[in-house]
Amino acid sequence: MKNANLTKISIGAVGCLLLVGLISYKLGYSQNPEPPKPKEQQNEQPVTDCFESREGYTSVTRVENAVPQYGYPNVKCSQTTGGVLWWGNPYDGTIPMGEMPAINDAARGDYATEEAVVKPREPQLKYFNLSPDQHCAFCHNGKIVPFPKDKKPRLLAAHQDIVENSLQLMHGRGAFWCLDCHSATNRNKLIDHQGNEISFNQPQRLCGKCHGGVYIDWRMGIHGKRIGSWIKGGKKRWWVCTECHNPHTVQINRFNPIKPEPAPALPRGTQNAVPEAAHGNVSHKESFSTPPANPSTGH
Amino acid sequence: MSEEKKEIAQDIHTSEEDKNRRDFMKDMGAAALAGAAALLTNSDDAEATSTWAEFFQKNYRLMTEEEKKDAILRLEQRYSEEYGKTVTVDGAPPMKDVLFGYALNIQKCIGCRRCVYACVKENNQSRNNPEIQWIRVIRMEKGNFSTENMDKGYPAGEGDQTYTNKDYGIQVGGNAYINAGVTLEGQHYYQPEQVPEKDAFYFPIQCMQCEKPPCVKVCPVRTTYREPDGIVVIDYNWCIGCRMCISACPYWARRFNWGDPNLPAQEMNPKTHYLGNRPRMRGVAEKCTFCLQRTRQGRYTACVEVCPVGARKFGNLLDPGSEVRKILDRKRVFRLKADLNTYPKFFYFID
Numbered sequence: 311m312k313n314a315n316l317t318k319i320s321i322g323a324v325g326c327l328l329l330v331g332l333i334s335y336k337l338g339y340s341q342n343p344e345p346p347k348p349k350e351q352q353n354e355q356p357v358t359d360c361f362e363s364r365e366g367y368t369s370v371t372r373v374e375n376a377v378p379q380y381g382y383p384n385v386k387c388s389q390t391t392g393g394v395l396w397w398g399n400p401y402d403g404t405i406p407m408g409e410m411p412a413i414n415d416a417a418r419g420d421y422a423t424e425e426a427v428v429k430p431r432e433p434q435l436k437y438f439n440l441s442p443d444q445h446c447a448f449c450h451n452g453k454i455v456p457f458p459k460d461k462k463p464r465l466l467a468a469h470q471d472i473v474e475n476s477l478q479l480m481h482g483r484g485a486f487w488c489l490d491c492h493s494a495t496n497r498n499k500l501i502d503h504q505g506n507e508i509s510f511n512q513p514q515r516l517c518g519k520c521h522g523g524v525y526i527d528w529r530m531g532i533h534g535k536r537i538g539s540w541i542k543g544g545k546k547r548w549w550v551c552t553e554c555h556n557p558h559t560v561q562i563n564r565f566n567p568i569k570p571e572p573a574p575a576l577p578r579g580t581q582n583a584v585p586e587a588a589h590g591n592v593s594h595k596e597s598f599s600t601p602p603a604n605p606s607t608g609h
Numbered sequence: 610m611s612e613e614k615k616e617i618a619q620d621i622h623t624s625e626e627d628k629n630r631r632d633f634m635k636d637m638g639a640a641a642l643a644g645a646a647a648l649l650t651n652s653d654d655a656e657a658t659s660t661w662a663e664f665f666q667k668n669y670r671l672m673t674e675e676e677k678k679d680a681i682l683r684l685e686q687r688y689s690e691e692y693g694k695t696v697t698v699d700g701a702p703p704m705k706d707v708l709f710g711y712a713l714n715i716q717k718c719i720g721c722r723r724c725v726y727a728c729v730k731e732n733n734q735s736r737n738n739p740e741i742q743w744i745r746v747i748r749m750e751k752g753n754f755s756t757e758n759m760d761k762g763y764p765a766g767e768g769d770q771t772y773t774n775k776d777y778g779i780q781v782g783g784n785a786y787i788n789a790g791v792t793l794e795g796q797h798y799y800q801p802e803q804v805p806e807k808d809a810f811y812f813p814i815q816c817m818q819c820e821k822p823p824c825v826k827v828c829p830v831r832t833t834y835r836e837p838d839g840i841v842v843i844d845y846n847w848c849i850g851c852r853m854c855i856s857a858c859p860y861w862a863r864r865f866n867w868g869d870p871n872l873p874a875q876e877m878n879p880k881t882h883y884l885g886n887r888p889r890m891r892g893v894a895e896k897c898t899f900c901l902q903r904t905r906q907g908r909y910t911a912c913v914e915v916c917p918v919g920a921r922k923f924g925n926l927l928d929p930g931s932e933v934r935k936i937l938d939r940k941r942v943f944r945l946k947a948d949l950n951t952y953p954k955f956f957y958f959i960d
Binding site (some may be wrong): 363364380381387388393394395396397400470527530531532533534535536537538539540541542544547554565567568569571572573574575576583586606 | 795797804931
């Protein structure tokens with residue numbers, strides 16, 4: 311009788327443990343149907359006006375549900391800068407890159423067979439898209455606007471609205487001027503040193519004439535940026551030269567400085583990053599006695 | 610003798626109170642069994658059944674195709690319910706004749722941290738408390754030596770008046786303890802107005818997908834393992850949270866979910882992979898998987914796509930025409946902490 315009772319109790323105890331275990335397992339392991347959302351993230355609205363490469367060059371507007379299969383927007387952008395951080399559809403708004411001169415060197419890996427697309431530049435140009443009696447080439451046809459007498463680089467007072475830093479053009483350290491790259495007789499086109507007209511959508515054909523080493527690296531995929539498919543021969547969106555480099559100021563900055571995204575959260579219980587900022591700047595003796603005055607710069 | 614006595618005494622004291630306790634225990638036992646039965650049978654509570662089955666499922670590697678399919682279906686149902694949208698969980702196996710490799714141009718990186726946040730957007734990390742990021746970018750000092758320090762080492766040299774014994778000469782130079790270059794003693798929390806800064810360069814670190822991964826060696830339950838395409842993956846369900854892998858990794862690549870991950874439903878990426886970016890639970894380790902939910906479908910990783918300077922390159926190491934292989938052929942390449950014989954497939958290079 312006594313033993314039977316004990317057995318019952320032990321069965322009960324085992325059952326009890328099982329129940330407690332299950333409850334705690336479910337509580338700890340499964341997530342709430344609606345995970346609690348932190349306040350600041352609830353208030354954050356997605357950034358809709360974004361830029362893709364360098365600021366003010368390729369602007370893009372966030373479109374919700376652009377990829378219905380996953381409910382993706384076309385882009386997700388940074389709250390800090392408005393720069394695109396994530397592409398739902400990497401080929402959005404692109405056109406085929408067009409004819410590229412063959413390299414004819416298998417060792418260098420000619421990607422002529424690739425399905426290459428680019429974001430066209432021409433739709434983003436202000437005067438270019440005006441009617442034919444107003445667009446660039448109407449005035450800059452070699453007659454209406456007189457052809458300059460010499461090639462000495464000079465300040466460009468006109469068109470400060472479309473040419474960033476037009477008063478201090480810096481490319482080639484004084485060896486270049488506007489009409490080395492822009493066509494004198496058809497301002498809707500770029501021009502190479504042999505007189506071939508080049509579309510604004512294909513600046514690489516112009517830049518590569520001088521910057522050959524970088525151009526070859528770019529053709530190989532070592533230099534520059536591509537998004538889309540990593541598979542050889544797959545569809546890729548190539549970034550062209552001017553999407554990252556500003557040809558008018560490239561002499562000052564090959565790549566314009568940008569605002570960084572926020573730093574990670576400090577470790578729990580840490581008030582600031584002063585100890586870390588001391589690394590590599592002051593001697594050990596100093597770093598343990600007096601923290602550097604200005605931790606943000608690390609000096 | 611004494612024991613018997615005690616038992617008798619207990620029997621004598623069996624009162625109403627004791628009886629009640631026994632009944633309570635009995636009832637509890639019955640309730641527990643009923644609860645367990647409810648979980649086992651086809652109850653309407655989808656979450657309850659899936660959780661029960663999830664808890665007792667095998668290590669992903671040991672599952673049959675059928676079991677894998679079931680596990681994925683369970684997860685898809687649960688996630689879709691939790692996040693209020695159609696979530697797909699992919700179980701795509703490695704691609705044939707593909708070994709993933711990564712190359713990062715250390716000369717180009719400007720430290721903007723966009724890769725960090727692109728990764729978070731793609732891979733469903735906990736956004737805050739705990740904040741989990743798979744990529745870290747370390748700011749490092751360029752060299753900073755000065756003539757003032759030339760005779761300030763120890764034992765004291767000629768120029769130092771604070772020491773009396775000057776016979777030994779300087780054996781530790783005054784310019785010691787000034788880190789320059791890749792020391793990994795840089796700064797994580799830099800926040801200047803603009804990057805790149807003049808006096809610094811930047812060094813991103815993430816999972817190196819080692820060919821000899823120390824994390825895999827130490828895992829006591831073998832839930833983390835190397836896939837044939839070179840990616841070191843984790844079956845989060847089989848992870849016991851011992852964090853051995855975290856201490857074993859020389860590249861600080863692994864993160865731990867110290868609390869319930871905080872992933873807002875509207876930010877959740879519904880395209881997931883079982884071994885990759887599916888939402889994690891509290892108490893499991895996680896790390897970069899080269900976005901295998903994307904790369905096994907042929908798409909670049911999120912960090913490669915976002916890099917504004919094109920410093921990040923990705924491709925198939927078995928294809929001589931791939932971008933990474935061309936970099937290995939032509940550029941000056943190094944592996945981080947190569948002396949540890951981990952054989953990373955993440956390469957740093959300079960032009």
